[in-house]
Amino acid sequence: MFQVGDKIVYPMHGAGVVKAIEDKEILGKTQQYYIIQMLIDNMQVMIPTNNVDNIGIRPVSDRPILKKVLQEFQTEETEDSLPWKQRHRKNLMKMQNGEIHDVAEVIHDLMSRSEEKKLNSSEKHMLVKAKKIFISELELIKGINNTRAIDLFNAQLKKSC
Template sequence: MFTPDQLVVYPAQGVGKVERIERQTIGGAEAEFYIVRILSNNVTLMVPVRNAVNVGLRAVCTAEQGNGIFESLADRSGFTGYTGQNWNRRYREYSEKLKSGELGDVAYVLKELLLIGKDKELSFGERRLLEQAMGLITLELAHALGKKQQEVQTEIEEMFADVLATQEKS
């Protein structure tokens, strides 16, 4: 159960704040809803309390989990390089991972796209997914670690400075 003023993460939308819990009658049935305002775009969502876990609503990660995400981003051992895999298949896989709302999945997409960008120019769709993943990660880690979002993004960009320098040359 989430409480008013608690920071939560809604899959593919990012960090939001539970503004209140309210009862509403919809279709003749009364239900409780979390009213969540997404911080990045000010969109307000109504999430049924009963179904919150099923839709992936979760608390912002802890500082310990956030530091673990930084470690996973820095670890390039599992990346074998761009394999020429079908972009449509990769796009679907990455979109599903972003929709999962799991921070580890979002970090995976971010890291893969940054590293693929070292070997080839990213398409428009890939760049959009990269921006979405970066926004989701940086905002959540900023709240978890008590930093500014731009500060977190700068740290990630520094971690991938070699990759980003290659992309700028192309």
């Protein structure tokens, strides 16, 4: 169970901070909810505390994991032999998983692909979303603002090129 102030990652939505834990009555049923302030779009979400495992919410990664992910980002090979539908499904599953290394793989693969061919609109959208999710977690891991996280992310991308 998370506590107020915990930093979390909500798959497909990015990183946020638990602002409150409240009992709410919705449709005549009272449940306990996490109130989470998301970094992306400064959105606030309510998630039933008993549904967290099903959704895949997890604590924010720590610095050693981030360091490992960034090192892998520089050395990872891209698998480009899959047809578009399979590649999209594989990337979507990684995004839904919400693990930082999976999101980084999606970014790496789509950016590598974009250097060879123009991405279709679905892939462009997925790349933008993956970057936002990764950067939001980077903000909380490093304790920096969005602008600094974007700069750090872009500097890392330059190293991998």
